[in-house]
Amino acid sequence: MARQSKIDVLEATRLTRLGRLEEAMAVLRGDSVAPHDRAGPSDAAGGKAPVVDLVPPSAQTGSAWTPPLSTPAEPAAPRNDKSPFSGSWIEGLLDLVRHRTPEDGRDDRVGGGATPAVVPGEARFEERSFSNEAGRRNYKLYVPGSFDGQPLPLVVMLHGCTQSPDDFAAGTRMNALAEEHTFLVAYPAQSHDANASRCWNWFNAGDQRRDRGEPSLIAGITRQIMDDFPVDPDRVFAAGLSAGGATAAIMGATYPDLYRAIGVHSGLACGAARDMPSAFSAMRQGGASTGGASPRIEGRMVPTIVFHGDGDTTVHPLNGAQVVAQAVAQANARENLRTTTLSGQAPGGISYTRQVQCDDAGRSVLEHWVLHGAGHAWSGGSASGSYTEPRGPDASREMVRFFLQHDRP
Structure with a gap:
């Protein structure tokens, strides 16, 4: 059955790259589809057992993930009217491989077509860029109006698929928190x-x-800001949503000397996938063991x-637990952590x-928030940005609180 699942993933990837999205989705759902049009023997007839997801921890099940008594209907992920995302993991992953024709000059505009964020008073929201051997990325930098030359914390925010710096800033309201607490916020923009x-x-x-690929570009943006502004090197943080959350986990794993703490919202652990087929699997049912990856x-x-x-x-909630497990595995064996569960x-x-x-010292070094009934969206975000769940606890404020308690070794 594992071999059949791998074949289905590869076939779905092939169909998606050909632009045949409906057929790709049918393959992934296990629906009956027309025979493959490539050379080779046809698949043998026969039904496949349905994939059964585990039920997440609850007051009834405690901390364990348990099989459901019956297969429930898949809940729809909350989304606002501006969200470009589907509520299913299939649509979310198709965004990774979907072919689209770039618009002229699209990469030259960091906002990506989003409504520019409102900048109060003396604050600035600057468009900047960085390049190295891995390429070039634009980014936006928010400088709060209260900045007067003093050393500041820096938070690097990594957006999700189809989002832009302006959209992500609007949805997370991180700029308002930067005014409140006086820190810089950088929003790297992925290139189309x-x-x-x-x-x-x-x-x-x-x-x-x-020092390779996109991690080198994001670290380069971070260091460029640290060269241009009086950033406190003990107060540099990274956070992200979905693909950006997975990338924040990568930045924490590959640059533990640069980032003091990280925030991962609806993301995956570093090494959860190594290619497109394993990305399908990780998003649907959790990543493979990341201990050696x-x-x-x-x-x-x-x-x-x-x-x-x-x-x-879109991204199975087991991935959140795997991010925490990876951080625990990286902890010094001498570190004695005390665990408390709150609701x-x-x-x-x-x-x-x-x-x-x-x-x-009583500081929280690991926090795992499981949002009951929430989908693939930034908790407590504003409906003025895409991909947000305004009804949830304020993830931005909680991340800032968590980050700023770790301002010194």
């Missing part, structure tokens, strides 16, 4: 030439290594905060379970 849907290429083995880490564990909806049908409900109505692991 690098990925047709502007996804960060988290699933490529070549984009999971230090991620780079060898020396030194301290990078504190990590994770948000993931247990109704996410609550946001004012908008989304309930959550929050697992916190603290060090000897």
Whole structure:
């Protein structure tokens, strides 16, 4: 059955690249489709057992993932009217390989067509760029109006597929928090030439290594800002959503000396996939064991905060737990972490379970927020941006709180 699943993934990838999206989706669903048009023997007739996802932890099941008594209907992921995403993992992954014709000059505009963010008072939202041997990426940098030359924290925000810096800034409201707490915010923009849907290429083995590919570009942007502004090197952080969340995990794994802490929203662990077929598998049912896939880490564990909806049908919620597990595996064996599990409900109505692991000083070094009933969207975000769930706890504010407590070794 595993061999058949791999064949189905490869066939779906082939059909998608040919632009035959309906046929690709039918293959992935297990529907009956026309025989393959490529040379070779046809598949043998016979039904396939349905794929059964595990039920996430709940008050009834405790901390365990359990098989359902019956296969439930797949819940739809919350989305606002401006969201370009489908509620299914199939549509989300098709964005990785879907062929689209680039618009003239599209990569020259960091906003990607989104409504420009409102910039209050003396604040600035600058368009900048960085290039190295791996290529060139534009980015936007928010400088709060309260900046007067003092050393500042820096938060690097990595958007999801089809998003832009302006869209991501609007949806996360991170610029408003930058005004409140006085820090810089950078929004690297994925190039349309690098990925047709502007996804960060988290699933490529070549984009999971230090000083190579996209990690070198994001680290280069970070260091360029640190050269141009008085950034406190002990207060540099990275966070992202979906493909951007997976890339934030990669940045924490490959540059633990640069990023003091990371935030991963609806993302995947570093090394969860190494190519397109394994990306299909990781997004649908969780990544493969990442113990040997991620780079060898020396030194301290990078504190990590994770948000993931247990109704996410684009990136399986098991991936959030795997991000935390990878961070634990990177922890120094001498580190004694105390675990507390809390539950609550946001004012908008989304309930959550929050697992916190603290060090000897009482600081939380690992946090895993499971958002009950939420889909593939930024929790507590604004409807003025795409891909947000306004009813959930404020992920942006919680990430900033988590980051700023880790301002010194």
